[in-house]
Amino acid sequence: MDEATDPPIDGPTPDRLLRTGAEGPVDPEDLVRLTGKDVTPERLEQAKRLLEEHGPAAVERYLP
Structure with a gap:
C-alpha cells in the first residue's frame, strides 16, 4: 500500500447515518434500477404497481 495515493480508511458508517431510501420520493x-435490471416498459409498470401497493417501503424488498 502506498499511503501517498491510497485513500484513508474510515471506520464503519454509524447506523444513525445509514438510509434505505424509503425516506424520500x-x-x-x-x-427497477435498484433490482439491478435494465429499465423496460414492462418492469416500469410492475414497479409502478408495487409503489402504488406498498408506497416507498417497496424499496425494502430489494435491500439486503
Missing part, C-alpha cells in the same frame, strides 16, 4: 425507475 421513489419513482418506478428508481425501483
Whole structure:
C-alpha cells in the first residue's frame, strides 16, 4: 500500500447515518434500477404497481 495515493480508511458508517431510501420520493425507475435490471416498459409498470401497493417501503424488498 502506498499511503501517498491510497485513500484513508474510515471506520464503519454509524447506523444513525445509514438510509434505505424509503425516506424520500421513489419513482418506478428508481425501483427497477435498484433490482439491478435494465429499465423496460414492462418492469416500469410492475414497479409502478408495487409503489402504488406498498408506497416507498417497496424499496425494502430489494435491500439486503
